[in-house]
Structures are given as structure tokens and as C-alpha cells.
Amino acid sequence: MSNGSGNGVLFEGVRRLGAVTIFLGQLLAQCLPSLARPRLLVAQIYNTGARSLIIIMLSGLFVGMVLGLQGYELLQRFGSEEALGSAAALGLLKELGPVVTALLFAGRAGTALTSEIGLMRATDQLTAMEIMAVDPLRYVAAPRFLGGVLAMPLLAAIFSVIGLYGAQLIGVTLMGVDRGVFWSQMQDAVSMRNVTEGLVKSLVFGIACSLIAVHEGYHAEPTAAGVGLATTRTVVASSVIILLLDYVLTAAFLQG
Amino acid sequence: MISSASPQPAADAASPEVVIDVRDAYYAVGGRPIFSGLNLTVRRGRITAVMGPSGTGKTTLLRLITAQITADRGQLMAFGRDLATLSTAEVYGVRRRLGMLFQNGALLTDLDVFENVAFPVREHTDLPEALVRRLVLTKLQAVGLRGAAYLMPGELSGGMARRVALARAIVMDPEVLIYDEPFVGLDPISMGVIQRLIKHMNTALGITSIVVSHDVQELATIADDSYLLAAGRIAASGTPAELRASDSAAVRQFMTGAAEGPVAFHYPAPDYATQLLAADA
Numbered sequence: 001m002s003n004g005s006g007n008g009v010l011f012e013g014v015r016r017l018g019a020v021t022i023f024l025g026q027l028l029a030q031c032l033p034s035l036a037r038p039r040l041l042v043a044q045i046y047n048t049g050a051r052s053l054i055i056i057m058l059s060g061l062f063v064g065m066v067l068g069l070q071g072y073e074l075l076q077r078f079g080s081e082e083a084l085g086s087a088a089a090l091g092l093l094k095e096l097g098p099v100v101t102a103l104l105f106a107g108r109a110g111t112a113l114t115s116e117i118g119l120m121r122a123t124d125q126l127t128a129m130e131i132m133a134v135d136p137l138r139y140v141a142a143p144r145f146l147g148g149v150l151a152m153p154l155l156a157a158i159f160s161v162i163g164l165y166g167a168q169l170i171g172v173t174l175m176g177v178d179r180g181v182f183w184s185q186m187q188d189a190v191s192m193r194n195v196t197e198g199l200v201k202s203l204v205f206g207i208a209c210s211l212i213a214v215h216e217g218y219h220a221e222p223t224a225a226g227v228g229l230a231t232t233r234t235v236v237a238s239s240v241i242i243l244l245l246d247y248v249l250t251a252a253f254l255q256g
Numbered sequence: 257m258i259s260s261a262s263p264q265p266a267a268d269a270a271s272p273e274v275v276i277d278v279r280d281a282y283y284a285v286g287g288r289p290i291f292s293g294l295n296l297t298v299r300r301g302r303i304t305a306v307m308g309p310s311g312t313g314k315t316t317l318l319r320l321i322t323a324q325i326t327a328d329r330g331q332l333m334a335f336g337r338d339l340a341t342l343s344t345a346e347v348y349g350v351r352r353r354l355g356m357l358f359q360n361g362a363l364l365t366d367l368d369v370f371e372n373v374a375f376p377v378r379e380h381t382d383l384p385e386a387l388v389r390r391l392v393l394t395k396l397q398a399v400g401l402r403g404a405a406y407l408m409p410g411e412l413s414g415g416m417a418r419r420v421a422l423a424r425a426i427v428m429d430p431e432v433l434i435y436d437e438p439f440v441g442l443d444p445i446s447m448g449v450i451q452r453l454i455k456h457m458n459t460a461l462g463i464t465s466i467v468v469s470h471d472v473q474e475l476a477t478i479a480d481d482s483y484l485l486a487a488g489r490i491a492a493s494g495t496p497a498e499l500r501a502s503d504s505a506a507v508r509q510f511m512t513g514a515a516e517g518p519v520a521f522h523y524p525a526p527d528y529a530t531q532l533l534a535a536d537a
Binding site for chain 2: 124135
């Protein structure tokens with residue numbers, strides 16, 4: 001890559017980061033006023049949260065089952081298969097729950113948000129609101145952003161709980177780990193700090209995913225190709241940001 | 257009296273007669289001028305038609321008037337206020353005095369017809385539900401769609417969607433109603449209905465109307481004042497009859513729909529034979 005194009009990519013990256021930051025400021029300013037219409041927020045929590053439940057629960061179950069299988073296989077080598085409960089719980093609460101939920105959220109709810117808002121832009125619905133002196137940031141963007149932010153920790157919690165049952169299904173029912181040991185080991189190993197770590201991560205991922213999805217939709221080129229491109233950008237940018245933020249947050253929690 | 261090639265003299269924007277006044281506006285996109293020295297006046301209680309071939313910036317003009325974009329130079333007055341100097345809140349204040357009918361209706365797809373029409377009322381007022389209901393049904397009755405109140409936008413034909421959008425545009429009793437290509441893609445019956453509604457809104461409700469279209473025949477029967485937009489400025493203005501009687505070749509070509517004239521049929525291109533032979537080589 002030549003220096004010129006390298007600078008161009010850097011410039012574009014900084015410009016986009018600046019644009020998203022300004023957009024976040026505008027969104028936050030509209031979040032409080034948008035609460036005056038709680039019906040809109042509830043509808044968005046339903047759209048982004050409740051409608052993602054099936055995929056989150058199924059994925060949580062299978063991730064937990066794989067964790068149970070792999071964990072048992074590894075731990076039995078050291079004769080510590082009774083630690084399966086604590087290993088599964090820590091893995092799910094601190095890492096897999098928030099990260100996998102956020103990746104699934106970006107793929108299901110994030111793309112839906114981007115394409116919905118992008119199509120509203122393409123069919124002049126957002127312009128019509130502006131002409132009717134209704135700020136689309138307040139009516140369209142802020143409730144969707146808030147809905148995503150609130151739904152993410154709830155989904156991550158559900159993912160982790162279902163995942164634990166998946167791990168128990170394999171570890172206890174199939175591999176024969178003692179049920180009492182499985183749950184008591186977990187109780188001993190998991191502290192409130194671990195739960196908080198997962199909660200903070202999922203909240204941060206919720207902010208990042210919802211912001212990217214709403215921003216891309218709101219600024220999508222008003223054509224079919226433009227909306228398609230914006231939807232793709234939502235998935236790619238969200239996935240990269242989730243993994244990047246996960247590393248940063250994990251490092252921060254280990255330091256703290 | 258028809259004014260050809262030179263625009264109408266600028267009216268006194270402070271006069272209560274003048275609702276919208278565009279003076280010497282210049283607007284460019286990517287260095288390409290869309291408007292250069294544009295002058296246009298809309299007077300209260302009249303139907304003003306803005307005509308012109310496709311791509312002459314008719315929709316861009318509406319975006320200027322509704323303060324979605326700002327002119328690079330010149331002045332744009334709405335209700336006696338310079339739009340370029342207004343804050344966002346003040347622009348919203350001006351917009352509450354306007355209604356706009358979009359080419360595709362721009363109905364909110366997650367709301368039914370009733371809620372679409374009720375939308376501006378719910379957002380801007382705290383009227384009791386019974387009054388909102390009465391207001392919405394009255395407006396839907398005016399456009400003949402009271403029976404479609406609980407249909408979703410996806411269940412409406414193009415003409416019906418535009419009539420619902422018209423009901424939504426008038427529900428807050430605007431002083432000025434702007435129509436963006438209201439006749440495009442409609443069957444003759446729907447076209448006639450929309451045409452009658454525009455006239456009705458003007459005569460019965462006293463709403464000042466701006467109709468942007470290239471449908472000369474439809475506009476000629478309802479417009480009080482007409483502007484012909486070409487090459488980034490007003491090429492001619494006057495009543496529709498005056499425009500039809502114009503001796504300007506450009507005006508005559510547009511009004512009669514002739515293929516030959518100052519507006520060339522062919523987009524600028526290299527010599528036809530040379531290009532064909534080059535493709536063979």
C-alpha cells in the first residue's frame with residue numbers, strides 16, 4: 001500500500017470515527033425526550049430483544065453443551081472434572097455470554113435496524129418527519145438505540161443461563177459428573193465481580209452494536225444498493241468492534 | 257403578462273401577500289450549479305406551478321423552500337423570515353406552517369392509515385383521543401378514504417397512498433401545501449381526483465399551494481401562476497395561458513412536448529458514425 005492511499009484510509013477512518021461520535025452525542029441528547037413516548041421504547045425492546053430470543057436461547061444451549069463436552073474432556077485429564085461447573089460458569093458469564101450474544105445481536109437485530117432505518121430514508125419517511133417538524137433522531141433513532149442497549153444485557157444473561165443448563169446436560173446427565181458438585185463448585189468459584197464483568201461487557205457491546213446499526217441505517221445511501229452496503233457494514237464493523245472492545249475490557253478487568 | 261428569459265421582478269417579501277420569496281439563489285452540488293440567479297415568488301391563496309423538464313432541479317427547489325438544504329448564495333424568505341438565519345427550532349417552527357405531499361406518499365410503513373394521519377397531531381398537540389379521532393376522520397373524509405382508515409400503507413394503491421399523504425399534510429391546517437410531482441404514475445381517474453383535491457384545498461380551505469410537476473396539461477387547469485424552470489433559472493413565468501402563448505422556442509417546446517427544440521433529444525455524445533466504426537475496429 002502506498003503512503004498516499006494509507007493516509008487516505010487513515011483519514012477516512014478518523015472521519016468516520018468522528019462522525020459516529022457526533023452522532024452518539026446527538027442520540028444521547030434525544031434519549032431523554034424520546035422517553036416521553038414509552039410505547040416506542042417498549043416496541044423497540046420487543047423488536048430487538050424478544051424477537052432475538054429464539055436464536056439466543058438455541059445458541060446458548062449449544063454453546064453450553066460444547067463447553068460441557070470440551071471442558072469435561074480437558075478436566076478429566078487432570079482428574080478435576082468436578083470443576084466443570086465453575087469452568088462453564090466463568091467462561092459463559094465473563095466471555096462467551098456477552099461476546100456470542102453481541103455477535104448474534106449484530107447479525108439479527110443490528111441488520112434489521114440498519115435495513116429498516118435505511119429503507120425509511122430511501123422511501124422519504126425520515127424526510128417526511130423532518131417536514132412535519134418531527135425530529136427523526138428522537139422518533140426513530142433514539143428509541144431503537146435505547147431498545148438495543150437495554151435488550152443486550154438481558155439477552156446475554158439469558159444466553160448464559162441457558163448455556164449453564166446446556167453444560168449441565170452434558171456434564172451431569174451424559175458424562176456423570178455429580179450434580180451437587182457441579183452446582184456447588186460453581187457457587188464457590190463465581191463471585192459478584194464476575195457477574196458484573198459480564199454485565200458491563202454486554203452493556204458496552206449493546207451501546208456499540210446499537211450505535212453502529214442505527215448510524216449506518218440513518219446515513220445509508222437512499223438506494224437498494226446503499227441499504228445493502230450499510231447492512232453489510234453494520235455486521236462487519238460490529239463484529240470487529242465487539243472483539244476489540246472485549247480485549248480492552250478483559251485487560252481492564254484483569255488490571256483492576 | 258408573460259415574462260420570458262428574465263424572471264418576475266422580486267416582490268416585497270415583507271408584504272403579507274408574499275409567502276415564499278426566492279431571490280437570486282445560487283446552489284451547486286459538487287461544483288455543478290443547479291440554480292444560478294433563481295427568482296421565484298409564491299403569493300398567499302394562490303396555486304403556483306413550478307414546471308420544467310426532468311433534472312432541472314424542481315425537487316431541489318422544494319428542498320430549499322423547506323430548509324432541508326441552504327442556498328450557497330442569495331436569499332430565501334418564508335413567511336417573511338430568512339431561512340438561512342434561522343436556528344433548527346425556528347426552522348421547525350416554519351415547517352409547522354407547511355405541509356408537503358411527497359411523490360411516493362412517504363407514509364410511515366409501521367402505522368396504519370389512521371395513525372399516519374394522526375401522527376403530526378399526536379406529536380405536536382395533547383388533544384384528547386376523541387378529538388384526534390374526529391380530526392383524522394374529517395381529513396380522511398375530505399380525501400375520500402375514511403373507509404380505508406385501518407388499512408396498512410402496503411394495502412393501498414399509489415393513488416390512495418397519495419391521498420392519505422394529502423390528508424396527513426393538511427391535518428395540522430398548514431398555510432402552504434407543497435406537492436412534489438403529484439400526478440406521476442397515476443391512472444387517469446386517480447390523476448383527476450388528485451387534481452380536484454388540489455383545487456379544493458385551495459378554494460375551500462384557502463391553502464396556498466406550490467405544485468412541482470412536469471404534467472403541463474394537468475397543471476394548466478388548476479394553476480394561478482406558473483414558473484418554467486430551465487438551466488438553473490426561471491426561463492419564463494406568467495399564467496398557464498400566457499406560457500402557452502409564448503413565442504419563446506424553449507417555452508413552446510416544453511408546453512407542447514415537442515421532441516425537437518432548444519432542449520435536445522440526444523444527450524451530448526461523440527459523432528455517431530465515428531463511435532460505431534470505432535466499436536467495430
